[in-house]
Amino acid sequence: xxxxxxxxxxxxxxxxxxxxxxxxxxxxxxxxxxxxxxxxxxxxxxxxxxxxxxxxxxxxxxxxxxxxxxxxxxxxxxxxxxxxxxxxxxxxxxxxxxxxxxxxxxxxxxxxxxxxxxxxxxxxxxxxxxxxxxxxxxxxxxxxxxxxxxxxxxxxxxxxxxxxxxxxxxxxxxxxxxxxxxxxxxxxxxxxxxxxxxxxxxxxxxxxxxxxxxxxxxxxxxxxxxxxxxxxxxxxxxxxxxxxxxxxxxxxxxxxxxxxxxxxxxxxxxxxxxxxxxxxxxxxxxxxxxxxxxxxxxxxxxxxxxxxxxxxxxxxxxxxxxxxxxxxxxxxxxxxxxxxxxxxxxxxxxxxxxxxxxxxxxxxxxxxxxxxxxxxxxxxxxxxxxxxxxxxxxxxxxxxxxxxxxxxxxxxxxxxxxxxxxxxxxxxxxxxxxxxxxxxxxxxxxxxxxxxxxxxxxxxxxxxxxxxxxxxxxxxxxxxx
Amino acid sequence: xxxxxxxxxxxxxxxxxxxxxxxxxxxxxxxxxxxxxxxxxxxxxxxxxxxxxxxxxxxxxxxxxxxxxxxxxxxxxxxxxxxxxxxxxxxxxxx
Numbered sequence: 001x002x003x004x005x006x007x008x009x010x011x012x013x014x015x016x017x018x019x020x021x022x023x024x025x026x027x028x029x030x031x032x033x034x035x036x037x038x039x040x041x042x043x044x045x046x047x048x049x050x051x052x053x054x055x056x057x058x059x060x061x062x063x064x065x066x067x068x069x070x071x072x073x074x075x076x077x078x079x080x081x082x083x084x085x086x087x088x089x090x091x092x093x094x095x096x097x098x099x100x101x102x103x104x105x106x107x108x109x110x111x112x113x114x115x116x117x118x119x120x121x122x123x124x125x126x127x128x129x130x131x132x133x134x135x136x137x138x139x140x141x142x143x144x145x146x147x148x149x150x151x152x153x154x155x156x157x158x159x160x161x162x163x164x165x166x167x168x169x170x171x172x173x174x175x176x177x178x179x180x181x182x183x184x185x186x187x188x189x190x191x192x193x194x195x196x197x198x199x200x201x202x203x204x205x206x207x208x209x210x211x212x213x214x215x216x217x218x219x220x221x222x223x224x225x226x227x228x229x230x231x232x233x234x235x236x237x238x239x240x241x242x243x244x245x246x247x248x249x250x251x252x253x254x255x256x257x258x259x260x261x262x263x264x265x266x267x268x269x270x271x272x273x274x275x276x277x278x279x280x281x282x283x284x285x286x287x288x289x290x291x292x293x294x295x296x297x298x299x300x301x302x303x304x305x306x307x308x309x310x311x312x313x314x315x316x317x318x319x320x321x322x323x324x325x326x327x328x329x330x331x332x333x334x335x336x337x338x339x340x341x342x343x344x345x346x347x348x349x350x351x352x353x354x355x356x357x358x359x360x361x362x363x364x365x366x367x368x369x370x371x372x373x374x375x376x377x378x379x380x381x382x383x384x385x386x387x388x389x390x391x392x393x394x395x396x397x398x399x400x401x402x403x404x405x406x407x408x409x410x411x412x413x414x415x416x417x418x419x420x421x422x423x424x425x426x427x428x429x430x431x432x433x434x435x436x437x438x439x440x441x442x443x444x445x446x447x448x449x450x451x452x453x454x455x456x457x458x459x460x461x462x463x464x465x466x467x468x469x470x471x472x473x474x475x476x477x478x479x480x481x
Numbered sequence: 482x483x484x485x486x487x488x489x490x491x492x493x494x495x496x497x498x499x500x501x502x503x504x505x506x507x508x509x510x511x512x513x514x515x516x517x518x519x520x521x522x523x524x525x526x527x528x529x530x531x532x533x534x535x536x537x538x539x540x541x542x543x544x545x546x547x548x549x550x551x552x553x554x555x556x557x558x559x560x561x562x563x564x565x566x567x568x569x570x571x572x573x574x575x576x
């Protein structure tokens with residue numbers, strides 16, 4: 001049942017073939033049956049069944065909301081009132097927020113039914129979900145492999161058929177790369193399109209809320225529910241959201257897709273490149289025109305990102321001081337000792353590494369050489385996209401250079417891990433929307449096709465994804481149970 | 482960029498993180514690798530390029546100067562490891 005998408009489940013709910021309560025129970029049972037994936041930090045049966053009863057009442061009253069009664073999961077980075085929100089960090093292991101994030105509010109108002117909070121890389125820093133104080137998540141396609149990160153639990157829960165969609169966040173690829181590794185669809189909206197209010201901050205000029213689902217159509221339904229201006233987030237954009245559903249059926253005839261050769265560079269596995277090319281040929285059959293383009297500054301995206309993101313993280317994570325909330329060390333000898341030991345005990349290794357890098361890059365004497373230079377690189381990268389979009393409608397390439405790698409394979413080498421983000425981080429630096437679409441398999445593991453659009457052209461991404469998915473069946477493939 | 486142990490100690494102090502003496506050289510090595518990655522930016526000509534701090538050319542949003550949140554001090558103080566009488570408690574700072 002849960003292998004069906006949102007649209008099918010919504011039809012079944014309206015036809016009274018099932019109920020929100022039944023769907024919630026099935027999701028809860030599936031979460032339990034697949035506990036070995038370690039996709040969940042919290043399963044919230046009581047709250048889920050309560051929300052499902054409300055949804056059933058809304059359905060009985062004739063609610064026409066698209067997501068009413070649909071079970072889903074939240075990444076454990078979104079604050080949920082009364083439900084602990086950990087960011088997979090020992091620092092927030094016992095943090096129970098007194099309020100809901102904007103995205104949580106909107107999905108609750110849509111009568112969607114959250115069944116729990118998913119595992120992730122600590123503070124969203126990572127590309128494998130191995131940086132979690134609750135242990136790594138396993139990829140449903142091959143449990144010896146990573147699901148990607150940082151939204152690894154969300155991706156695994158959708159890929160395993162536990163729920164039809166999940167919320168996620170994307171600071172450098174954290175929705176798109178796990179979507180690619182798990183064979184599902186993941187959309188990172190334009191920066192500012194979805195409110196960050198109540199979403200625990202990592203790098204505030206890059207962080208972006210979005211979703212992972214089985215299809216582009218399902219992503220369109222979720223984006224419709226969560227997009228929009230929010231005065232509580234000063235970076236939220238005051239501009240009406242488009243009609244993402246109406247745009248799905250537009251023909252792709254004549255749409256120009258730029259193929260950036262930089263995205264097929266060294267490090268991209270042959271099987272991944274071949275699958276991506278095959279998916280692009282399918283888009284070509286639908287009338288898309290493929291055009292070779294160049295993004296000459298693509299090679300400096302990783303170095304720029306790994307200065308800017310840690311710099312913002314070091315500043316954002318200064319708030320965890322052991323005083324107001326979060327972990328506090330035992331028997332502090334002084335205020336200084338309280339700060340230092342609480343933080344050293346509360347943060348994991350990768351988070352501490354990024355704080356140190358960011359602190360260095362922002363410190364007196366190094367600011368110009370690192371932070372300012374990275375910000376100039378950011379401008380060059382954004383300019384590359386602007387120049388390309390003067391002649392093409394979308395830009396395409398593989399989402400990740402490889403298929404899902406083995407647990408432990410890159411864990412000891414941060415730089416090898418950072419390279420997993422080579423094709424995704426530039427999008428965050430420029431603040432653009434991008435989608436990862438299932439694009440077949442390499443060595444039996446899913447490959448993702450990334451499409452990038454100009455700011456606020458989510459409808460174009462979802463349209464292209466939906467048209468591709470009407471003519472291919474990669475997105476319907478499921479891992480063996 | 483070479484990172485010596487004194488630099489690691491100084492950065493850790495600024496970040497309020499403690500790094501054991503035995504870990505200093507390992508951390509120095511790790512930081513050096515990330516900073517070497519960042520040093521790849523030095524090869525690109527950026528003369529005259531304006532630094533970009535934010536994706537959109539956005540002006541700061543203004544709002545009415547009026548209270549719009551209820552007083553939930555108790556709910557927030559309840560999150561604190563130690564609080565009393567509406568105050569957060571920390572170890573004594575002034576002897």
